[in-house]
Amino acid sequence: MKRRRVRWPAAAALLLAVAAAAGCAPSAQTVTITILYSAFDPSTLTVPAGIPVTFVLVNEDPIDHEWLIGDEGFHDAHRTGTHATHGGVPTEVTVPALETARTTITFDEPGTFSYICHLPQHESYGMAGVLTVEG
Numbered sequence: 001m002k003r004r005r006v007r008w009p010a011a012a013a014l015l016l017a018v019a020a021a022a023g024c025a026p027s028a029q030t031v032t033i034t035i036l037y038s039a040f041d042p043s044t045l046t047v048p049a050g051i052p053v054t055f056v057l058v059n060e061d062p063i064d065h066e067w068l069i070g071d072e073g074f075h076d077a078h079r080t081g082t083h084a085t086h087g088g089v090p091t092e093v094t095v096p097a098l099e100t101a102r103t104t105i106t107f108d109e110p111g112t113f114s115y116i117c118h119l120p121q122h123e124s125y126g127m128a129g130v131l132t133v134e135g
């Protein structure tokens, strides 16, 4: 009996074709936000609800910043004090000077959230943005 061998590139191409034919929806999304001159770029974003969104936070400033995302109540709590560092909470990210940080968040429900740097005077300087989550 003769064995048929399937070469890997052919197998991979077949898998891709099957996946395309099945109309697979994207299972994740990546968004890059650049921080320069104490401003977020972009300062408005729209992402879909229900899928993981990875935020790549690129700090091009020679000073530390932070990226905190939440509703008004969340930000009110953070305005009353600053944290030296954040860790372990996907919605609270410290972005050291000239570094890149990443966080992944899944927004279960549509809504509007703000992302703000709560280091002293950064928000009043304009370091804030708005994220819309669409259903």
Ligand SMILES: [Cu+2]
Pocket: 038, 064, 065, 066, 117, 118, 119, 122, 127
């Ligand atoms: Cu800042």
